[in-house]
Amino acid sequence: xxxxxxxxxxxxxxxxxxxxxxxxxxxxxxxxxxxxxxxxxxxxxxxxxxxxxxxxxxxxxxxxxxxxxxxxxxxxxxxxxxxxxxxxxxxxxxxxxxxxxxxxxxxxxxxxxxxxxxxxxxxxxxxxxxxxxxxxxxxxxxxxxxxxxxxxxxxxxxxxxxxxxxxxxxxxxxxxxxxxxxxxxxxxxxxxxxxxxxxxxxxxxxxxxxxxxxxxxxxxxxxxxxxxxxxxxxxxxxxxxxxxxxxxxxxxxxxxxxxxxxxxxxxxxxxxxxxxxxxxxxxxxxxxxxxxxxxxxxxxxxxxxxxxxxxxxxxxxxxxxxxxxxxxxxxxxxxxx
Numbered sequence: 001x002x003x004x005x006x007x008x009x010x011x012x013x014x015x016x017x018x019x020x021x022x023x024x025x026x027x028x029x030x031x032x033x034x035x036x037x038x039x040x041x042x043x044x045x046x047x048x049x050x051x052x053x054x055x056x057x058x059x060x061x062x063x064x065x066x067x068x069x070x071x072x073x074x075x076x077x078x079x080x081x082x083x084x085x086x087x088x089x090x091x092x093x094x095x096x097x098x099x100x101x102x103x104x105x106x107x108x109x110x111x112x113x114x115x116x117x118x119x120x121x122x123x124x125x126x127x128x129x130x131x132x133x134x135x136x137x138x139x140x141x142x143x144x145x146x147x148x149x150x151x152x153x154x155x156x157x158x159x160x161x162x163x164x165x166x167x168x169x170x171x172x173x174x175x176x177x178x179x180x181x182x183x184x185x186x187x188x189x190x191x192x193x194x195x196x197x198x199x200x201x202x203x204x205x206x207x208x209x210x211x212x213x214x215x216x217x218x219x220x221x222x223x224x225x226x227x228x229x230x231x232x233x234x235x236x237x238x239x240x241x242x243x244x245x246x247x248x249x250x251x252x253x254x255x256x257x258x259x260x261x262x263x264x265x266x267x268x269x270x271x272x273x274x275x276x277x278x279x280x281x282x283x284x285x286x287x288x289x290x291x292x293x294x295x296x297x298x299x300x301x302x303x304x305x306x307x308x309x310x311x312x313x314x315x316x317x318x319x320x321x322x323x324x325x326x327x328x329x330x331x332x333x334x335x336x337x
Contacts, residue, residue, distance in 0.1 A: 005077055007041050008070040011049060014038065015067045019056035097280065099125040100134040101147040103231065104271055105250045106167065109295030110147055116291065117284040129201075129230065131156060131272075138162045138274055145275040151211040152268055163282070165273045165289055167296060170317040172267035173305060174260045175238055175247040182244075187261040191219050199227040199234045199243040212246060215267050249306040249317070250299060259305040265316075271296070293319045 010027065014034075017023035024034040042049050049063035059067055097114055101107035107125060114123055128134055131148040138146055139159035148164070150156045156164065174188045182188045194216060200223070203209045216223055227237050237243050239256035248269055253259050273292055275281045281288060297319070301307045310317060 003041075003044055005074070007037075007044075008074060010034070010037055011041065011063075011066060012070050012074065014050060014057055015059055015063070018058075020052070023057075096122045097124070097145070098143045099123070099145050099147075100137060100143045101125065101127050102129065102131050102134065102149050103127065104147050104149055104248065105299055106147045106271055106273070106292055106296060109292045109299075110145065110273065110288070112295065113288040113291035114145070114281065117287055118280065121280075135159050135162065135274065138276060141276070144279045145273070145281050148272040148274050150270050150272065151207065152270075154207050154211055156272070161277050162274055163277055163285075165285075167271040167273055167289075167293060168317055168319050169268050169270045170249045170306075171261065171265045171309065172246050172269050173249050173251070173309075174262055175235075175245040175251065176258050176260060177238055177241040177244070178256050178258050179241060180244070180258075183258045183260065185260065187263045189263045190216065190266055193244055193262075194219060194221050194223050196224075197227070197243045198223040198225040199229050199237040199245045200225045201230045201234070202228050212267070218266075249309065250296075250303050252302050253304070259303065261305060261309050265313075 010023075013027055014020060014023040017026055020034050020038070021031050024031040027034065029037070038049070045062075045066060047062040048060050049066055050057040050059055097118060099107070099110060099114065101110070107127070111123060111125060114121060131146075131150065134143065134146045134148060135156055136159070137143040139162050148156060152169075174182070174193055176183045176188070182192060200209050200212065213222060227234075227243050229237055234245055235254065235257060238245055239254075246267065247259060249259075249261075251259055273289060275285065300310060
């Protein structure tokens with residue numbers, strides 16, 4: 001006979017009760033049955049665990065060692081059983097939902113929307129810089145949904161079984177050191193930015209750097225880009241006054257940097273919500289899409305520069321009109337509205 005978890009529970013019950021009679025009652029066993037069980041456990045472990053006396057059962061030194069180890073083991077086992085039971089209940093009520101996202105302001109809104117639509121879902125998320133990699137994960141069934149993004153004339157490729165839904169196409173803004181002379185202007189020309197050093201993201205499947213370069217080429221000059229960085233590192237380079245850069249319009253200013261619109265709105269970025277046609281989110285797509293759009297609109301005032309820009313351009317960067325008519329799978333080019 002091999003030692004089992006139930007054997008450790010028997011030993012602990014006897015130690016806690018202080019007698020086999022009381023332990024048998026708590027375990028809903030007969031006293032002779034518990035005595036026989038204890039003898040088998042002691043034979044298996046190789047020594048007596050309790051001294052049987054008229055007053056009860058007292059642990060032997062060997063028994064104290066076993067009881068101490070059992071007390072260390074059983075809470076972990078009980079936690080494991082509780083966690084797996086909880087996970088099994090969640091999975092029996094709904095599918096597992098794995099969500100991915102690029103660096104965009106929609107992930108939180110998507111997670112909240114899925115949580116409302118599928119409150120019992122086992123919901124997880126992970127972020128990645130390249131939307132193409134996330135799109136591949138969707139197509140391969142490694143994700144159920146993702147927040148993606150692309151640029152005009154650089155639309156994401158089609159993937160069988162994946163629906164792409166445009167949320168909004170918004171302008172790209174300038175990111176400047178707070179003390180920079182251009183920060184005093186209401187909007188900044190791309191030509192003026194090109195006289196400065198730039199901090200730029202590394203080239204990869206996102207194609208952001210390629211898109212920036214193609215638009216800058218229209219001015220007849222390429223940006224000087226001595227700094228390659230992303231996320232917090234890029235912001236710190238700008239904050240230090242070493243470079244300028246570009247950012248999404250919804251970027252929330254932090255101390256030391258400012259956001260300004262680009263004159264003429266030469267660059268645009270499209271926010272996309274994607275999921276699998278055969279996935280658990282597809283039947284709830286309209287509801288989830290509306291909630292994400294509402295979250296996006298509610299977050300726009302958090303970026304003062306973008307809020308002012310939207311006041312001056314009320315018909316631009318509006319969520320897709322198709323939302324009012326229901327879901328539309330959109331893979332068409334998304335030039336400036």
